[in-house]
Amino acid sequence: MQAFLSSVETRAFGIAHIATGNRDDALDIVQETMMKLVQNYSQHPESEWKPLFYSILQTKIQDWRRRQTVRNRFRVWFHRDDDEDETEDPLEQVSGDAQLAPDFQLENTQFSQQLDKALRRLSPQQQQAFLLRLWEGMDIQQTAKAMKCSESSVKTHYARALERLREALGDHYGE
Amino acid sequence: MANESVTEKTSKLEQTIKAHLDTRAEQLDNQTRAKLAEIRRKALNQPAKTGFMQKWFSIHFVPAIATSFCAVLIVSVMLLRPPESLQGNGTDAFTLAELASDPEELDAITDPGFYAWMDEVEVQKGKNGAV
Numbered sequence: 001m002q003a004f005l006s007s008v009e010t011r012a013f014g015i016a017h018i019a020t021g022n023r024d025d026a027l028d029i030v031q032e033t034m035m036k037l038v039q040n041y042s043q044h045p046e047s048e049w050k051p052l053f054y055s056i057l058q059t060k061i062q063d064w065r066r067r068q069t070v071r072n073r074f075r076v077w078f079h080r081d082d083d084e085d086e087t088e089d090p091l092e093q094v095s096g097d098a099q100l101a102p103d104f105q106l107e108n109t110q111f112s113q114q115l116d117k118a119l120r121r122l123s124p125q126q127q128q129a130f131l132l133r134l135w136e137g138m139d140i141q142q143t144a145k146a147m148k149c150s151e152s153s154v155k156t157h158y159a160r161a162l163e164r165l166r167e168a169l170g171d172h173y174g175e
Numbered sequence: 176m177a178n179e180s181v182t183e184k185t186s187k188l189e190q191t192i193k194a195h196l197d198t199r200a201e202q203l204d205n206q207t208r209a210k211l212a213e214i215r216r217k218a219l220n221q222p223a224k225t226g227f228m229q230k231w232f233s234i235h236f237v238p239a240i241a242t243s244f245c246a247v248l249i250v251s252v253m254l255l256r257p258p259e260s261l262q263g264n265g266t267d268a269f270t271l272a273e274l275a276s277d278p279e280e281l282d283a284i285t286d287p288g289f290y291a292w293m294d295e296v297e298v299q300k301g302k303n304g305a306v
Binding site for chain 1: 188189191192193195196197199200203207208210211214215217218219221222
């Protein structure tokens with residue numbers, strides 16, 4: 001289990017960070033995911049850990065999104081007059097390259113900025129399918145298990161995500 | 176040709192994105208790495224929920240409690256508001272059902288003389304009541 005968690009923790013943090021745009025929230029999500037996996041599924045066969053881990057991770061990210069939506073509704077409700085420019089979309093609020101810079105010591109290229117924005121603009125399912133398939137290297141079956149949907153849905157989400165990213169990043173990869 | 180071109184571009188895009196994300200993960204700052212290691216240790220040091228009792232409770236206890244609650248609720252509602260079939264004329268229906276279940280009684284209630292006798296009894300009751 002130790003080796004498994006070490007192998008996935010960085011990418012899990014990356015996925016949570018892309019979804020939340022906030023380092024501390026991403027760390028909390030990874031912590032809750034690891035805790036639940038160890039507590040409830042450590043006796044399961046090792047081959048099941050990866051889809052289970054990412055399934056829990058995605059559930060935690062969804063919970064975070066729901067909490068953010070509720071929090072933002074209250075924020076909008078109570079500060080309607082004060083913060084007229086404040087957007088209701090939690091992802092719009094947390095997005096911003098300044099938040100990423102301290103966490104990942106990256107060179108601040110134009111591609112990096114565009115990639116962050118493009119990934120955040122994907123729907124949660126598209127983001128999930130794309131990152132699990134491409135970055136985590138999970139096959140369609142494992143991804144479907146992690147996302148709790150059909151294999152054809154995974155293919156559709158992935159294709160749409162790729163199409164949207166191609167549209168958004170077309171100018172930045174030497175087209 | 177156009178499709179081929181799109182596939183090539185897409186493939187190149189996928190490779191570029193993957194390489195970029197991998198670089199990010201490799202360049203993760205030490206503070207975050209340390210925090211992740213701490214989280215992992217904390218997760219591994221907690222006890223796993225694998226005990227028989229916990230499994231039994233999770234599988235049986237909640238449905239058992241729910242079923243008991245529903246049963247108590249139904250009985251309470253029935254006690255507070257008995258069905259109409261058990262009130263007033265409903266009892267006659269119950270008595271008839273009881274009579275019909277016994278072959279001897281069934282013979283009695285299928286005999287027209289029985290109903291003539293019942294009418295007489297009713298008439299007699301009416302007279303007594305009027306008095």
